[in-house]
Amino acid sequence: MLTTDPFDPISDDGDKLREECGVFGIWGADTASAVVALGLHALQHRGQEAAGITSFDGKWFHSHRAVGHVAGNFDEDHIIRQLPGEAACGHVRYSTTGESGLRNVQPLYAELASGGFAVAHNGNISxxxxxxxxxxxxxSIFQSTSDTETIIHLVATSGFKRLLDCFIDALKQLEGAYSLVCLTPEGMIGCRDPLGIRPLVMGRLGPKDGGAIIFASESVAFDVVGAEFIREVEPGELIVVNDSGIKTHRPFAPTAPRPCIFEHVYFSRPDSIVDGQSVYSVRKQIGVELARENGVEADLVIPVPDSGTPAAIGYAQESGIPFELGIIRSHYVGRTFIQPGDKVRHLGVKLKHNANRPLIEGKRVVLIDDSIVRGTTSTKIVDMMREAGAAEVHMRIASPPTTNSCFYGVDTPEREKLLAAQHDVEGMRDYIRADSLAFISIDGLYRALGEPGRNNAHPQSCDACFTGEYPTPLTDHDGLADVTQLPLLAERVT
Structure with missing residues (x-):
């Protein structure tokens, strides 16, 4: 929740782009729900508000949903025993639409005419x-305020006979971004929107002949459960997995994909593979490009933990300036608590980050962070360096200025609360009180991804938060961002 003053230098709530949600599903495994719980642990960074698992035992569906982390809600045997079956799907949530609370925790489940239907969704139906x-x-009677429930009602009210046809009919009415894992009596479905904005990958647990099939938001979840990475679910692809095998459907008209570029900057874990590339390697290369574009004379390169670390390594290697851990992060603190009184609130900052004073004192430092959203965290970090005796504080950012809100499943402040939307770079530098401030260019970001630069005529990724160029035009409807309808096919899968 944002504070009343969007640029309050004390509260850091809302000063990061929230990591949407994470989904995980498996078909054909003993104790499937236990595997899902492990997979959700690996995806916890994508949503820390709530978690849920729904299983299917061949006859009945079973669900357990809870507010809070996976640990503490799914780490006890009796909970897993309440979720029997060889198929299950799960979800970790940070709400982008819909209020917080148990009724919005996914997977959402409903009894349809064709049987049970559970859906776990990463993205935003605009x-x-x-x-x-x-x-x-x-x-229709809605039980939640989540945009995901709309999918269930569209499936339920479709005029087609087969569940798969009803599901495709529902998808063709959706606008925006979605990666879905759905559990039905007929099998598990994994699919991405035609632009492929949100990620989804497929893997296998066990032997190639007869092993269980898994869908997950990130490949790191496969590493944790001991599964083999098969491939990404392609944009606009719908995959059905059941005891008869794997079938692929492509119900949408072909369109150039636009995967979210911020997955490489911040959202995904560094040990994941996204769009065929190591996230860690891309982030290091971002640091290399940042050093080439925005070098500065300094004594130390210091990452803002933990998101700035790979880029800081790349920056240090390219610039020849030593890399050091000048900020120590406590891993036992969640969101900074807010206490009455400016002095106490200011001290609360150091619960998360503390300067390594003997290292910093008298040094010119380059701070590397992944982004600046509202600027409150950057201001505190710069002040912390000065209090520790830094001679100069230079800030370098591993993404272009965040000037626009996201409408595709990432929780961003309104545009007027984004620091880069209100100030030029010099104004931002003055606000965070740094000696210098620079961002990687949009072309530099694409070069780090192995491209020659941004293709302005046909952008390779969704980079609207930096450029304002949304994959499809945006219009306003009742105060909500509305994305115009994606191209659809009239035919149905038969």
Whole structure:
């Protein structure tokens, strides 16, 4: 929750782009729910508000959803025993639409005419409000405020006979971003929107012949459960897995994919593979490009833990300036608590980060961070360096200025609360009180991804938070961002 003053230098809530959600599903494994719980542990960074698992034992569906982390909610045997079956899907959540609370915790589940239907969703249905109004007008009764429930109602009210056809019919009415893992009596479905904005990968646990099939938001979840990475689910692809095997459907018209570029900057774990590339290697290369574009004379390169570390390594290697851990982060503190009184609140900052004073004193330091959103954290970190005796404090950012909000499943402040939307770089430097401030260019970011630069005519990724160029035009509807309809095919999968 944001404070009243969007640029309050004390509170750091809202000063990071929130990591959307994470999904994980498996079909054909003994104690499937236990595997899902392990997979969700690996994806905890994508959503720390709530977690849920739904399993299917061949006859009945079983669900357990809870507010809080996976640990503490799914680490006891009796909970896993309540989720029997060889198929299960799970979800970790940070809400981007819909209020916090148990009724919005996923997977969402409903009994349809074709049987049980559970859905775990990463992304944001940007026309959900419009669809919801129409569904309610025609008799649908919603149990949550999540945009994901719209999918269930669209499937339930479709005029097609087969569940798969109803599901495709529902998808073709959606606008925005989605990676979905759905559990039904007929099998498990994994799919991505036609632009492939949100990630989804497929893996196998066990032997190639007869092993269990897994869908997950990131490949690191496969490492944790001991599964083999098969491939990414392609943009616009729908994969059905059941005891008969794996079938792929492509119900959408071909379109150039636009995967979220911020997965490489911050969202994904460094040990994941995204878009065929090591996230850690890309982040190091971002640091290399940042040093080439925005070098400065200094004594130390210091990462802002932990998100700035790989880029700081790359920056140090390219610049020849020593890399040091000049900020020590406590791993036992969540969001900074807010206490009455400026002095106490200021001291609360050091619960998360503390300067390594003997290292910093008298030194010119280059701070490397992944992004600046509202600027409150950067201000505190720069002040911390000065209090520790730094002679100069230079800030370098491993992404371009964040000037626009995201409408595709990432929780960003309103545009007027983004520091880069209100100030030029010099104004931002003055606000955070650094001696200098520089960002990697948009072309530099693409070079770190192995591209010659940004293709301005046909951008390779969704980079709207930096450029304001959304994959599809945005219009306003009842105060919500609305994405115009993606190209659809009239035919149905038969």
């Amino acid at each position: 026309n959900a409000w419009t669809l919801r109004q129409d569904l309610v007008k025609h008799g």
